Amino acid sequence: MRVEENIDLSNFLSFSNEVVAKEVYFVSSVAELQSVLNQVDDPIILGGGSNMLFTNSNVQRTVVKIEILGIEILVKEENYDLIAVGAGENWHNFVLWSIENNYSGLENLSLIPGTVGAAPIQNIGAYGVELKDVLHSVEAYDRESKSLKTFHVSECEMAYRESMFKTKHKGRFVITDIVLKLQKANHSYNTSYGAIEEFLEKKGEKDYSAKSISEAVIAIRSSKLPDPKQLGNAGSFFKNPIIRKSTYQDLLRSFPNMPSYNVDDHLVKIPAAWLIDQCGWRGKRVGETGCYIGQALVIVNYGKATGEEIFTHAMNVKSSVLNKFGIEIIPEVNIFQ
Numbered sequence: 262m263r264v265e266e267n268i269d270l271s272n273f274l275s276f277s278n279e280v281v282a283k284e285v286y287f288v289s290s291v292a293e294l295q296s297v298l299n300q301v302d303d304p305i306i307l308g309g310g311s312n313m314l315f316t317n318s319n320v321q322r323t324v325v326k327i328e329i330l331g332i333e334i335l336v337k338e339e340n341y342d343l344i345a346v347g348a349g350e351n352w353h354n355f356v357l358w359s360i361e362n363n364y365s366g367l368e369n370l371s372l373i374p375g376t377v378g379a380a381p382i383q384n385i386g387a388y389g390v391e392l393k394d395v396l397h398s399v400e401a402y403d404r405e406s407k408s409l410k411t412f413h414v415s416e417c418e419m420a421y422r423e424s425m426f427k428t429k430h431k432g433r434f435v436i437t438d439i440v441l442k443l444q445k446a447n448h449s450y451n452t453s454y455g456a457i458e459e460f461l462e463k464k465g466e467k468d469y470s471a472k473s474i475s476e477a478v479i480a481i482r483s484s485k486l487p488d489p490k491q492l493g494n495a496g497s498f499f500k501n502p503i504i505r506k507s508t509y510q511d512l513l514r515s516f517p518n519m520p521s522y523n524v525d526d527h528l529v530k531i532p533a534a535w536l537i538d539q540c541g542w543r544g545k546r547v548g549e550t551g552c553y554i555g556q557a558l559v560i561v562n563y564g565k566a567t568g569e570e571i572f573t574h575a576m577n578v579k580s581s582v583l584n585k586f587g588i589e590i591i592p593e594v595n596i597f598q
């Protein structure tokens with residue numbers, strides 16, 4: 262197992278801010294992971310670093326980078342297969358693999374950065390699909406009982422950008438692999454969200470396939486979101502807040518254009534980007550950080566921002582939304598202080 266000391270993490274983080282870690286273990290098997298976790302008390306688990314912000318430029322905790330690879334078809338049924346994927350596999354590469362192998366289910370989740378093992382942590386989602394829709398189970402190492410456990414998706418408490426791995430069991434489980442249930446016949450597609458249908462119609466595509474939908478998602482995402490390789494960012498910095506319908510009705514009196522999406526009979530979701538935009542942050546640069554011009558929800562590093570600067574900016578954005586609308590927006594990004 263490779264171990265490096267005093268290593269610059271900026272190349273492993275999509276924010277690309279300078280962070281020096283005391284030591285990083287690169288683990289490529291469950292046995293290696295077990296051995297490190299038996300020695301280290303309070304590790305920081307690193308996947309692709311696309312949803313993390315270190316506010317301190319010196320990390321004194323041990324970092325464990327998950328590089329467990331492998332794709333295995335476990336069960337073959339008439340219409341679907343169960344496929345196990347190592348936590349260290351690149352998510353988007355796995356989506357492409359699934360499409361090349363004639364599976365459907367993951368096409369709407371194309372181009373989400375990061376690793377397979379981090380996908381259940383916040384139940385990744387995009388274009389009307391969430392991981393939980395295709396997840397069968399999660400295999401994880403329990404740091405408390407020092408043993409491997411398997412959780413069926415129904416036990417993972419998955420919700421909008423949330424799971425028990427991010428809430429009540431934060432930091433306890435290290436995901437080693439996940440099992441997905443992917444369709445191989447009787448495919449059905451979800452094209453109703455965002456501009457997917459419009460994009461496919463413009464291209465003259467009538468018979469949708471996982472491949473054509475994935476290509477549409479890739480094109481739409483690339484036109485909207487900054488590429489972290491060009492401009493450091495971690496995607497949406499905040500979750501879209503969910504508020505009561507009665508509160509929303511009250512807010513409409515002062516802000517008649519406030520958009521919302523129905524969650525259930527009592528709750529609505531408000532686009533955080535709209536709230537941030539209304540506070541005047543979109544495109545506003547503050548030193549080396551700011552809110553992206555094309556999407557206010559994305560906080561960017563123009564090059565030399567420190568983690569602390571990015572965090573301070575995010576907290577200023579959060580305060581101004583609270584002051585103007587009385588709505589608290591919660592970071593989606595995992596903050597390490």
Ligand SMILES: Cc1cc2nc3c(=O)[nH]c(=O)nc-3n(C[C@H](O)[C@H](O)[C@H](O)COP(=O)(O)OP(=O)(O)OC[C@H]3O[C@@H](n4cnc5c(N)ncnc54)[C@H](O)[C@@H]3O)c2cc1C
Nearest residue numbers: 308309310311312374375376378379385386436495496595
């Ligand atoms: C440009 C851009 C666009 C994005 N778009 C979306 C989007 O559309 N939808 C969406 O949901 N997300 C999106 N994200 C966020 C991000 O891609 C996802 O959250 C992704 O799952 C993070 O994967 P990662 O491997 O980079 O995780 P990391 O950033 O490395 O880690 C994230 C968290 O998970 C923990 N973790 C990582 N791996 C493991 C493991 N194996 N076991 C236990 N804990 C672990 C870490 O400790 C950390 O708390 C976007 C990010 C960027 C930069």
